Amino acid sequence: LSTPQKHQRGNTMRSVSVDLNHDASLLIDIPDALCERDKVKFTVHTKTTLSSFQKPDFSVPRQHEDFIWLHDTLVETEDYAGLIIPPAPPKPDFESPREKMHKLGEGEATMTKEEYTKMKQELEAEYLAVFKKTVQVHEVFLQRLSSHPNLSKDRNFQIFLEYDQDLTVRRKNAKEMFGGFFKNMVKSADEVLISGIKEVDDFFEQEKTFLLDYYSKIKDSTAKAEKMTRSHKNIADDYIHISATLNSLSADDTTILFVSVQKVEGRVASDQELKLTELLRYYMRDIQAAKDLLYRRARALVDYENSNKALDKARLKSKDIPQAEEHQQQCLQKFDKLSESGKKELTSFKGRRVVAFRKNLIEMAELEIKHAKVSSTIQLTHFYTNEKWTL
Amino acid sequence: MQPTSLEQLEEEESKDSFDVDVAVTNPEKIGDGMNAYVAYKVSTRTSLAMFRSKTFSVRRRYSDFLGLYEKLSVKQSLHGCIIPPPPEKSVVGMTKVKVGMDDPSSVEFVERRRAALERYLQRVVAHPSLLQDPDVREFLEKEELPRAVSTQALSGAGFLKMINKASDAVNKMTIKMNESDTWFEDKFQEVENEEQQLRKLQAVVDSLVNHRKELCGSTAVFAKSMAMLGNSEDNTALSRALSQLAEVEDKMEQLHQEQAASDFFIFAELLADYIRLLGAVRGCFDQRVRAWQRWQEAQSTLQKKREAEAKLLWANKPDKLQQAKEEITEWEARVTQHERDFDRIGMTVRKEVLRFEKEKAKDFRSQIVKYLEAMLQSQQRLVKFWEAFLPEAKAIA
Numbered sequence: 001l002s003t004p005q006k007h008q009r010g011n012t013m014r015s016v017s018v019d020l021n022h023d024a025s026l027l028i029d030i031p032d033a034l035c036e037r038d039k040v041k042f043t044v045h046t047k048t049t050l051s052s053f054q055k056p057d058f059s060v061p062r063q064h065e066d067f068i069w070l071h072d073t074l075v076e077t078e079d080y081a082g083l084i085i086p087p088a089p090p091k092p093d094f095e096s097p098r099e100k101m102h103k104l105g106e107g108e109a110t111m112t113k114e115e116y117t118k119m120k121q122e123l124e125a126e127y128l129a130v131f132k133k134t135v136q137v138h139e140v141f142l143q144r145l146s147s148h149p150n151l152s153k154d155r156n157f158q159i160f161l162e163y164d165q166d167l168t169v170r171r172k173n174a175k176e177m178f179g180g181f182f183k184n185m186v187k188s189a190d191e192v193l194i195s196g197i198k199e200v201d202d203f204f205e206q207e208k209t210f211l212l213d214y215y216s217k218i219k220d221s222t223a224k225a226e227k228m229t230r231s232h233k234n235i236a237d238d239y240i241h242i243s244a245t246l247n248s249l250s251a252d253d254t255t256i257l258f259v260s261v262q263k264v265e266g267r268v269a270s271d272q273e274l275k276l277t278e279l280l281r282y283y284m285r286d287i288q289a290a291k292d293l294l295y296r297r298a299r300a301l302v303d304y305e306n307s308n309k310a311l312d313k314a315r316l317k318s319k320d321i322p323q324a325e326e327h328q329q330q331c332l333q334k335f336d337k338l339s340e341s342g343k344k345e346l347t348s349f350k351g352r353r354v355v356a357f358r359k360n361l362i363e364m365a366e367l368e369i370k371h372a373k374v375s376s377t378i379q380l381t382h383f384y385t386n387e388k389w390t391l
Numbered sequence: 392m393q394p395t396s397l398e399q400l401e402e403e404e405s406k407d408s409f410d411v412d413v414a415v416t417n418p419e420k421i422g423d424g425m426n427a428y429v430a431y432k433v434s435t436r437t438s439l440a441m442f443r444s445k446t447f448s449v450r451r452r453y454s455d456f457l458g459l460y461e462k463l464s465v466k467q468s469l470h471g472c473i474i475p476p477p478p479e480k481s482v483v484g485m486t487k488v489k490v491g492m493d494d495p496s497s498v499e500f501v502e503r504r505r506a507a508l509e510r511y512l513q514r515v516v517a518h519p520s521l522l523q524d525p526d527v528r529e530f531l532e533k534e535e536l537p538r539a540v541s542t543q544a545l546s547g548a549g550f551l552k553m554i555n556k557a558s559d560a561v562n563k564m565t566i567k568m569n570e571s572d573t574w575f576e577d578k579f580q581e582v583e584n585e586e587q588q589l590r591k592l593q594a595v596v597d598s599l600v601n602h603r604k605e606l607c608g609s610t611a612v613f614a615k616s617m618a619m620l621g622n623s624e625d626n627t628a629l630s631r632a633l634s635q636l637a638e639v640e641d642k643m644e645q646l647h648q649e650q651a652a653s654d655f656f657i658f659a660e661l662l663a664d665y666i667r668l669l670g671a672v673r674g675c676f677d678q679r680v681r682a683w684q685r686w687q688e689a690q691s692t693l694q695k696k697r698e699a700e701a702k703l704l705w706a707n708k709p710d711k712l713q714q715a716k717e718e719i720t721e722w723e724a725r726v727t728q729h730e731r732d733f734d735r736i737g738m739t740v741r742k743e744v745l746r747f748e749k750e751k752a753k754d755f756r757s758q759i760v761k762y763l764e765a766m767l768q769s770q771q772r773l774v775k776f777w778e779a780f781l782p783e784a785k786a787i788a
Contacts, residue, residue: 210625214620214624217616220619220620224609224612225613227609227612228606228613231602231609234605235602238595238596241598242595245592246592249585249588250752250755254756254763255759261766264770350625354788358632358788361784365777365780366781368777369774369778369781372770373774376770376771376774379766
């Protein structure tokens with residue numbers, strides 16, 4: 001699709017994270033977005049009663065890279081080491097529908113006009129679904145920040161929301177400053193370090209065991225869910241071709257039923273994708289963010305232990321004792337702060353996760369039921385009126 | 392309150408018209424190793440007097456069915472008839488069976504063949520002319536059938552060639568038939584177009600079957616993964632809900648398996664049958680063309696004989712002249728016979744094609760209805776599974 005596509009948010013689909021955007025002092029949403037070639041331009045809209053902002057109601061255009069910049073600066077900020085930084089939204093990925101559209105163009109000669117039109121419609125719907133998903137995930141990222149007591153006050157966050165010019169220059173400067181140093185450290189998140197540490201606190205011991213195990217399981221489930229959704233999509237596409245060919249062979253009322261079958265398969269695939277696969281994918285990333293927190297705390301513990309050793313050495317040598325004591329105190333404070341904050345964060349994370357799973361599983365079940373019932377009704381009506389069922 | 396589907400109504404209708412009901416059941420492996428084969432029970436139920444009794448059964452193997460088809464194909468009396476073809480030979484399939492009948496792909500192969508042989512026989516006995524044929528009666532009734540040896544040598548490709556051999560004659564034809572009535576030409580074109588469309592549809596349905604099988608696999612794998620995640624989960628209610636979800640997905644996999652069988656045995660096999668049958672329809676058109684050719688050739692020979700006679704009149708050779716006159720009479724009779732044959736085949740082809748079209752429309756409709764009914768039942772069960780899951784999801788706290 002080479003022409004710019006505008007997307008308006010009708011009914012919103014924020015499901016993966018709940019309890020967001022309730023605090024009226026800072027309300028954020030992405031009411032529309034523009035898709036031009038590969039670039040998506042999000043309109044970030046803020047409504048606030050806080051005096052720290054210049055206006056009570058305003059919007060700015062932002063690109064995906066701006067979100068990443070914001071995420072990375074938060075990760076690099078020492079003060080937030082004890083917080084779960086909401087996972088960065090993934091890059092908008094239109095590869096799949098684009099590739100399919102390309103293949104469709106190549107195969108146009110072998111299809112009937114009707115078939116081609118239907119396939120094109122399906123692809124446009126797929127494109128739109130990817131679009132909606134990416135808007136949703138970017139929106140949720142911002143809303144996680146705005147509903148967090150500490151992160152919502154971040155200066156860069158405010159700049160992101162308010163600065164009415166292009167952020168590109170700022171972004172470049174930031175990259176040079178940090179060079180992604182800390183991020184790279186966290187990336188090579190030595191699970192060895194986390195699991196190897198001698199834990200003093202029961203709570204963190206349990207959390208560590210739980211999160212490491214849960215992460216590998218949810219990562220696996222996400223991949224398997226993606227595969228399953230893809231199979232459904234393939235079947236839905238097959239039914240398009242089947243109903244088109246059947247139609248050209250003998251357009252009777254039974255072939256019309258195939259169209260409804262196809263629609264149901266298509267809906268099942270996209271709803272499963274939104275409710276189940278997206279949910280798993282999101283929490284996989286969220287748990288990674290929680291693991292990162294554990295890692296930072298583990299690092300702080302290592303630093304504290306090292307500072308203890310340094311202090312002992314200084315006392316032995318009777319040299320630089322005050323500095324060593326000072327350093328040791330700092331390390332301890334940092335570690336305690338991380339532990340206290342971390343405990344709070346991980347506890348609320350649990351609650352958040354359970355609520356989100358509940359909401360999505362209910363919605364998914366209800367949608368499956370709805371689609372099957374709609375399809376059954378269509379078929380039953382047909383059979384009753386056409387096949388002369390006797391009761 | 393049982394709904395009677397269109398398919399059931401029409402089944403009853405056809406039973407009344409033909410009074411013969413055949414079934415192919417009980418596949419049984421006979422012998423061991425590479426000489427092993429599968430024997431099927433062929434049961435007949437009939438009210439017709441020409442059969443030895445009202446119900447009877449015999450055991451037949453695949454080559455017997457093939458042998459029957461071959462016998463029917465070459466009969467003069469059946470020229471112009473659409474002879475239903477049996478399912479193709481399959482060396483791969485049979486080798487699997489010879490090794491062992493227990494693994495799923497062998498089971499599927501045998502079931503597929505059994506069902507196809509049954510449909511083949513049902514089509515044969517539904518044909519009024521074929522039903523009267525003594526070879527058909529012998530096939531259904533006779534205890535021991537002499538082994539159809541000629542079919543042994545036929546490979547899968549050779550078999551297809553046998554079915555399609557009539558088309559070769561048309562390709563070699565140099566003189567185009569000059570027809571005032573375009574019915575045959577138009578109809579032949581229609582048949583060819585339809586065959587093309589069916590092949591296209593078959594390709595997509597094959598794709599559907601494969602994708603459905605993939606879905607079965609990925610659903611089963613996902614269910615296991617969900618169960619593992621449920622075990623990991625530390626919130627009790629959520630843990631239970633995830634385990635329940637895993638069970639629902641297991642049930643879904645079962646539904647997908649049944650749907651895959653439906654995709655294959657109802658839909659894909661319907662298309663395979665009709666692609667074969669359209670080949671047979673083309674065959675009978677080609678037989679008409681060959682009848683026309685024979686007529687033309689006879690006329691041309693007659694013409695030559697007349698010219699020869701004229702030459703002899705000039706040459707004044709009374710013996711040879713007498714012979715020539717006799718030959719002319721003989722060939723005149725042949726020309727008349729061939730003309731009559733050609734007309735007869737033409738009428739048969741017309742009748743056969745109209746009958747075929749009616750049967751095809753009925754068959755397609757009933758099979759598609761059956762397919763959609765299976766899907767409907769599947770969806771109704773799906774609703775029940777998810778409705779049972781919903782309270783578990785709501786119970787999460």
